[in-house]
Amino acid sequence: MLAMPVTTQRTVFFLSDRTGITAEALGHSLLTQFEGVEFKQLTLPFIDSPTKAQDAVDTINQAHRDDGSRPLLFSTLVDAEVRSLISTSEGMMFDFFDTFINPLEAELGVRSSHAVGRSHGMGTYASYKVRIDAVNFALANDDGITTVNFPHADIILIGVSRCGKTPTCLYLALQVGTLAANYPITEEDLEFTDLPKVLRPHRARLFGLTIDPIRLQQIRTERRPNSRYATIEQCRREVAAVEELYRREKIPFLDTSTVSIEEIATTIMHMTNLKRRMQR
Amino acid sequence: MLAMPVTTQRTVFFLSDRTGITAEALGHSLLTQFEGVEFKQLTLPFIDSPTKAQDAVDTINQAHRDDGSRPLLFSTLVDAEVRSLISTSEGMMFDFFDTFINPLEAELGVRSSHAVGRSHGMGTYASYKVRIDAVNFALANDDGITTVNFPHADIILIGVSRCGKTPTCLYLALQVGTLAANYPITEEDLEFTDLPKVLRPHRARLFGLTIDPIRLQQIRTERRPNSRYATIEQCRREVAAVEELYRREKIPFLDTSTVSIEEIATTIMHMTNLKRRMQR
Numbered sequence: 122m123l124a125m126p127v128t129t130q131r132t133v134f135f136l137s138d139r140t141g142i143t144a145e146a147l148g149h150s151l152l153t154q155f156e157g158v159e160f161k162q163l164t165l166p167f168i169d170s171p172t173k174a175q176d177a178v179d180t181i182n183q184a185h186r187d188d189g190s191r192p193l194l195f196s197t198l199v200d201a202e203v204r205s206l207i208s209t210s211e212g213m214m215f216d217f218f219d220t221f222i223n224p225l226e227a228e229l230g231v232r233s234s235h236a237v238g239r240s241h242g243m244g245t246y247a248s249y250k251v252r253i254d255a256v257n258f259a260l261a262n263d264d265g266i267t268t269v270n271f272p273h274a275d276i277i278l279i280g281v282s283r284c285g286k287t288p289t290c291l292y293l294a295l296q297v298g299t300l301a302a303n304y305p306i307t308e309e310d311l312e313f314t315d316l317p318k319v320l321r322p323h324r325a326r327l328f329g330l331t332i333d334p335i336r337l338q339q340i341r342t343e344r345r346p347n348s349r350y351a352t353i354e355q356c357r358r359e360v361a362a363v364e365e366l367y368r369r370e371k372i373p374f375l376d377t378s379t380v381s382i383e384e385i386a387t388t389i390m391h392m393t394n395l396k397r398r399m400q401r
Numbered sequence: 402m403l404a405m406p407v408t409t410q411r412t413v414f415f416l417s418d419r420t421g422i423t424a425e426a427l428g429h430s431l432l433t434q435f436e437g438v439e440f441k442q443l444t445l446p447f448i449d450s451p452t453k454a455q456d457a458v459d460t461i462n463q464a465h466r467d468d469g470s471r472p473l474l475f476s477t478l479v480d481a482e483v484r485s486l487i488s489t490s491e492g493m494m495f496d497f498f499d500t501f502i503n504p505l506e507a508e509l510g511v512r513s514s515h516a517v518g519r520s521h522g523m524g525t526y527a528s529y530k531v532r533i534d535a536v537n538f539a540l541a542n543d544d545g546i547t548t549v550n551f552p553h554a555d556i557i558l559i560g561v562s563r564c565g566k567t568p569t570c571l572y573l574a575l576q577v578g579t580l581a582a583n584y585p586i587t588e589e590d591l592e593f594t595d596l597p598k599v600l601r602p603h604r605a606r607l608f609g610l611t612i613d614p615i616r617l618q619q620i621r622t623e624r625r626p627n628s629r630y631a632t633i634e635q636c637r638r639e640v641a642a643v644e645e646l647y648r649r650e651k652i653p654f655l656d657t658s659t660v661s662i663e664e665i666a667t668t669i670m671h672m673t674n675l676k677r678r679m680q681r
Contacts, residue, residue, distance in 0.1 A: 131509070140667035143430045146423040150477055151501055154513035166671055193508070197430055213508055221431055221495055228473070228493055229411070233434035246619065252662065253620070256568045260540075288536045291571050295662065339526065340533070382532065382575065387420035391446055 130159045132184040136177060136196040136207060141166040147217060148195030160193075168198060174206035181210040248298075251399050255294035255301070262302035263287055268319045271302055276395060277323055278303040280330035281359045282350075283340045285377040285385065289330070292386045298398030299390075311362040316370055328389055329367040329374030334360045336378045410439045412464040416457060416476040416487060421446040427497060428475030440473075448478060454486035461490040528578075531679050535574035535581070542582035543567055548599045551582055556675060557603055558583040560610035561639045562630075563620045565657040565665065569610070572666045578678030579670075591642040596650055608669055609647040609654030614640045616658045 133152065135144040141164040152160050163184075165177050184192045194212040198204045208214055222233050262270050264287065271277055276299060278286045286303035293299035310317045320327060332340075334356040341351035349355055367374040373392050377385050389395065413432065415424040421444040432440050443464075445457050464472045474492040478484045488494055502513050542550050544567065551557055556579060558566045566583035573579035590597045600607060612620075614636040621631035629635055647654040653672050657665050669675065 140664050142663055142667065143426040146426050147497065150423045150497075151505060154479070154502060155505070155509055155511050156514055158509055158511055166667055193505075199434070213504075215501055215504070217427070218431075220500055222434060224493075224495075225431060225435070225473075228471075229435055229438055231435050231438055234436055246616065249661075250620075250623070253565075253568060256571060260567075285533075287540075288533060288575065291536060292575055295568065295572055295575065336526065340530075343530070381529075383422055384420050387422065387446055 130161060130188060131190060132161045132163065132188055132192040134177070134181060134184075134192055134194050134212065135162070135164040135166075136168055136194055136198055137164075137166050138169045138198055138200060138203065139166065141197075144195045144197040144217070147197070148193075148215070151195075151215075168203055168207075169200070171202055171206060174203045178206060178210040181207075181212045185211040248399050251298040252295060255298045255398065256291070258300045258302070259290040259294040263290065265304045268302075268304065271319070271323050271326075273300060274302040274323070274326060275300045275398075276302075276328055276389065276393060277320070277326050278328050278330055278389075279306055279320065279372070280332075281306055281337070281363050283337060283344065284330045284332040285382070286330055288382050289377075289385050289389070292382045293389070296386065296399075297390070297395075299395060300398075306359075306363050306366070308359060311359060311366065314369070316366070324370070324372070326393075327372050328393060329363070329372045330385070331360060331364050331367070331374055331376050333376070333378035410441060410468060411470060412441045412443065412468055412472040414457070414461060414464075414472055414474050414492065415442070415444040415446075416448055416474055416478055417444075417446050418449045418478055418480060418483065419446065421477075424475045424477040424497070427477070428473075428495070431475075431495075448483055448487075449480070451482055451486060454483045457487060458490040461487075461492045465491040528679050531578040532575060535578045535678065536571065538580045538582070539570040539574040543570065545584045548582075548584065551599070551603050553580060554582040554603070554606060555580045555678075556582075556608055556669065556673060557600070557606050558608050558610055558669075559586055559600065559652070560612075561586055561617070561643050563617060563624065564610045564612040565662070566610055568662050569657075569665050569669070572662045573669070576666065576679075577670070577675075579675060580678075586639075586643050586646070588639060591639060591646065594649070596646070604650070604652070606673075607652050608673060609643070609652045610665070611640060611644050611647070611654055611656050613656070613658035 133148060135141045135148055137144045145164055165180065168174055168177050181192050181194065192212040194207065194214045196204070196207065196214060197217050198207065199218055204216065204219070226233055262274065278289060278301065280286050282305050290301035290303050293301040304320060334353060337356040337360065338351060338353045341356065345351055375385060375388055413428060415421045415428055417424045425444055445460065448454055448457050461472050461474065472492040474487065474494045476484070476487065476494060477497050478487065479498055484496065506513055542554065558569060558581065560566050562585050570581035570583050573581040584600060614633060617636040617640060618631060618633045621636065625631055655665060655668055
């Protein structure tokens with residue numbers, strides 16, 4: 122046997138009886154607190170039988186042998202037998218269910234159902250329909266293709282070309298069922314001091330996106346290299362003008378340069394008091 | 402003062418210094434274990450100062466007075482001062498950070514950075530670009546618009562019209578940066594026993610979706626009421642034929658009827674060994 126390597130690499134397993142999305146989110150938010158440690162992150166989803174649990178144990182123990190340090194396990198496993206099998210592995214278990222479910226039972230005075238696979242209750246027809254309708258709405262009302270549906274929109278994102286409107290609308294549609302349209306503010310629009318005419322009746326539902334001109338230049342260069350559209354001067358001019366427009370028209374806005382799509386979407390919901398259409 | 406109402410309603414707060422997405426996922430997976438309790442769920446995101454923490458405390462205490470039972474608090478708050486302020490509230494705190502970070506520090510032999518706002522490390526240009534490119538790819542290669550980019554696709558979803566291909570591709574693009582195309586299997590395609598010609602060179606990257614015919618009928622009826630397309634006979638015939646095609650051609654496939662888009666996407670990744678393009 123080789124000597125234990127002195128290493129700061131750790132293997133991390135996210136264990137779940139379903140998708141593992143919650144275990145990943147949970148473990149990830151903890152791991153980002155530890156700099157200088159390199160984490161090799163693996164998700165083992167759909168562990169819903171003793172056989173699969175035993176396979177997971179073997180995988181975990183193999184990682185222990187390979188790394189020389191014990192793996193970290195972030196688990197949202199619900200089934201008692203599966204959890205008990207996993208606990209026989211050589212990993213260090215962070216058991217989300219075990220840690221919180223007992224105090225919750227005591228507080229609520231209710232026994233938990235210990236039913237597996239409830240964490241994403243989005244499989245019903247009603248919530249599927251909300252999402253699909255929202256995705257279709259976002260696709261049909263993207264980039265100013267049409268403005269006839271603006272009266273039905275929950276929110277209308279505006280901004281210069283390539284500032285992040287489309288992915289934000291799609292994210293809002295998929296994650297919260299929002300009816301999100303978007304409209305590109307063009308160079309021509311910015312020659313006028315007023316809001317583009319088609320937007321005026323919907324002012325209360327407008328939300329502006331802006332972006333660092335250097336970042337915008339990068340994104341536009343990817344799309345149309347060596348075009349006037351992608352020059353830094355053009356990007357600077359458009360961004361300055363659109364921000365001026367937002368301020369003058371008192372349209373709430375957000376700089377998307379250094380935040381993730383999740384954060385853009387959540388911030389918009391927070392700033393505009395947008396309600397979720399999708400049940401949780 | 403009114404008598405305390407005898408109620409099984411509880412207010413639940415998800416507290417975060419960022420979007421609250423992790424706290425929601427975490428709390429939600431616990432709450433779904435308790436049937437018969439009605440939870441009123443509120444997210445308080447972006448609590449990143451003592452002032453905002455104090456506002457949150459007031460909101461929590463007000464809910465206590467309104468409900469007559471103490472609210473449940475699911476927190477991913479990182480900042481020590483903010484957490485300490487929240488702990489003065491009348492809510493019952495489930496502190497994700499406090500519970501897990503100390504054992505992790507001991508195990509890793511590293512002090513955690515206690516830096517706020519690291520849980521979604523997707524704000525970098527590199528990961529933004531991966532996502533945006535993936536979203537653009539999904540939009541440009543949706544519904545068989547074109548097949549010229551199929552050689553660049555990580556995965557090509559196939560299935561009858563309205564079985565969930567588009568939202569799944571968009572979800573894969575936004576969440577993991579997958580280059581996902583999709584191609585509708587039409588009635589005409591199903592008249593032949595072979596795979597449609599354009600798909601044959603890409604067989605290894607095909608993944609089939611299927612759906613319960615009754616569900617399909619519901620979805621198609623929404624779109625085109627009273628059409629032949631939306632009849633149960635037509636839906637039954639297409640679904641039976643496409644499943645037969647998948648089996649004959651040994652294409653892995655999944656029934657989307659009762660699972661969420663998250664679960665469809667994760668299952669596909671799991672079954673096809675699809676790697677994330679996006680860093681976590």
